[in-house]
Amino acid sequence: MTIELYHSAYSTCSQKVRLVLHEKGLDFISHEISFRKEEQLTPEYLKINPNGVVPTLVHNGQPIMDSSCIIEYLDEVFPECSLSPESPLDRARMRAWLRFIEEVPTSAVRIPSFEKVFLPALRLVKSKKGFEKSIDKRTIRTGFYKKMNDGKGFEQSVLQDSVRQLLETVKRLNTALEQGDWILGEKLSLADMCLVPLIDRVVDLKMQYLWHQYPAVQDWYERMTDRESFQKAFYKGSRLSQRLEFKLAFATMKKTQGKFEAVLESV
Numbered sequence: 001m002t003i004e005l006y007h008s009a010y011s012t013c014s015q016k017v018r019l020v021l022h023e024k025g026l027d028f029i030s031h032e033i034s035f036r037k038e039e040q041l042t043p044e045y046l047k048i049n050p051n052g053v054v055p056t057l058v059h060n061g062q063p064i065m066d067s068s069c070i071i072e073y074l075d076e077v078f079p080e081c082s083l084s085p086e087s088p089l090d091r092a093r094m095r096a097w098l099r100f101i102e103e104v105p106t107s108a109v110r111i112p113s114f115e116k117v118f119l120p121a122l123r124l125v126k127s128k129k130g131f132e133k134s135i136d137k138r139t140i141r142t143g144f145y146k147k148m149n150d151g152k153g154f155e156q157s158v159l160q161d162s163v164r165q166l167l168e169t170v171k172r173l174n175t176a177l178e179q180g181d182w183i184l185g186e187k188l189s190l191a192d193m194c195l196v197p198l199i200d201r202v203v204d205l206k207m208q209y210l211w212h213q214y215p216a217v218q219d220w221y222e223r224m225t226d227r228e229s230f231q232k233a234f235y236k237g238s239r240l241s242q243r244l245e246f247k248l249a250f251a252t253m254k255k256t257q258g259k260f261e262a263v264l265e266s267v
Contacts, residue, residue, distance in 0.1 A: 111162035
């Protein structure tokens with residue numbers, strides 16, 4: 001049975017699928033998609049994923065889209081080294097976490113990612129006209145890109161909502177960890193795999209001050225990063241700070257860093 005993964009090194013959604021594949025010891029054919037070249041918007045890729053986003057899993061010629069759907073699919077089709085609880089009640093708890101992660105921190109972390117890194121990089125390579133043209137290609141993310149005010153950055157209210165949502169995620173994670181080493185207690189699950197790429201992105205963006213008063217969150221993060229699956233999934237270039245195209249953004253991050261710290265004080 002052939003497994004192919006169309007993904008990006010630094011896409012958090014791609015990272016969680018790679019984590020599950022490696023945790024389960026599954027071999028796969030890697031097709032890395034370049035966002036810089038907009039390969040996710042080519043006619044060839046849109047044939048397998050009309051949403052124009054990554055990741056896409058192709059299993060025996062059949063494409064599966066949406067990272068949360070992909071990881072649940074993998075755990076059902078390859079039940080060895082299961083990452084789902086046995087009881088229906090605990091599986092429901094896990095799925096509630098997956099939906100929360102998809103709806104809250106996944107969206108929230110995009111705001112500092114773009115404000116601190118992607119927008120400064122886009123300004124270097126695209127004129128205002130080029131920025132608008134790029135927006136029009138992104139059929140399901142047009143609204144998100146338009147919130148960036150023609151590439152100038154997000155409004156204060158958008159930044160505040162992002163920080164509030166990330167803080168709520170940290171608080172819920174801290175509460176969950178009172179019951180054990182992992183989100184669902186003593187069993188590592190898809191919920192941990194789904195959340196850790198987002199927490200790692202927050203670390204990469206130098207925003208780990210969000211959980212300074214929650215040491216259990218840092219301990220959980222370190223347990224996750226120590227796993228062999230994490231080391232394989234987060235190969236060199238999987239973090240924004242490791243990529244040459246974002247070097248200038250990180251060199252000039254002090255201004256946006258102060259902006260987000262100020263937002264934290266206001267929420």
